[in-house]
Amino acid sequence: MGEGEARALDDRYGIAGHLAFREGPGGLVAAEVTNAGATATIALQGAQVLSWVPRGGHPVVWLSEAAVFSPGKPVRGGIPVCWPWFGPHPTEPSYPSHGFARASLWQVTQTTSHSDTVTRLSLQLIQGEASRPLWPHPSRLDIHVSVGAVLTIELVTQNIGPAPITVGEALHAYFDVADVRQVTVDGFDGCHYLDKVDNGRRKTQFGRVKFEAETDRIYLDTVGDCLIHDPGLRRRIRISKGGSRSTVIWNPWTEKAAQLGDMGENGYLKMVCVESANAADNVVTVAPGHAHRLWTRYQVEALP
Ligand code: TA6
Secondary structure (H helix, E strand, O other): OOHHHHHHHHHHHOEOOOEEEEEOHHHOEEEEEEOOOEEEEEEOEOOEEEEEEEOOOOOOEOEOOOOOOEOOEOOOEOEOEEEOOOOOOOOOOOOOOOEOHHHOEEEEEEEEEEOOOEEEEEEEEOOOOOOOOOOOOOEEEEEEEEEOOOEEEEEEEEEOOOOOEEEOEEEOOEEEOOOHHHOEEEOOOOOEEEEOOOOOEEEEOOOOEEOOOOEEEEEEOOOOOEEEEEHHHOEEEEEEEEOOOEEEEEEOHHHHHHHHOOOOOOHHHHEEEEEEEEOHHHOEEEOOOOEEEEEEEEEEEEOO
16 A cells, blocks of 8 residues: 555545545555544554544544554554454454454445535455455455544445354444543443453443443443543543444553553543444354444534
């Protein structure tokens, strides 16, 4: 990828005044979107939303100041696509965590502009020699990102092979917050979750989710909206979803953040992950010739 690729994409898929392709850090090509509703950046590697800023607002998606941009390496922050498994591979510890989609190249399939307020970009994962040993199942993965005052993402898995496939997936969204210690997440009261910082023990959530230490939870059989309350930024972020029965909530806190090495100085305080997923008990099986669609909708609301 590089400048030449960006120019060729611009010629074919650019939309004057709304969508342009540029070579970014590490030579990674990204789509730069701007319209009356918002601005956004979506990298072709991983089809990863790297930024989303509603017009006149504060960035909603967090990107680490220490993020490494390099071909084949997951970028810390934004909205990585975890597919076709979530977390460590169920049987092969040597396989990449969260699957290979987020570090792979995707190809642009369509760009459209709806009035001056919404711009839509569609990409398809290129599956080939590199991924086939990891995932020897004929399948297609498409993503449709609509950028405006509201951000919507659709992730569509198609099974084009002769046998059922089982998929784990997540839109591993990092949200920008003033101070995670003041943040609460609403919508999981009474829900069961697997606590990954307590050997995966199954627990029940009481009230709002708070952040006082490393937090890594897979909430199961959750289908409703959830709300990230951020008093420091005087806003809440509403997450609506469909085709997703899990929600993962994560903050690495101090020690894990230091181990990761690309979270930046006290970066853990400025972010929270709330990931619309199908993980653990909720992985999905797609029959031959069928498709599965996971969608999310992110909207910022002023705190009442
Ligand atoms: O979604 C939470 C999680 O599974 C955590 O366990 C942590 O591993 C995080 O994802 C980040 O994973 P990554 O591979 O991007 O460092």
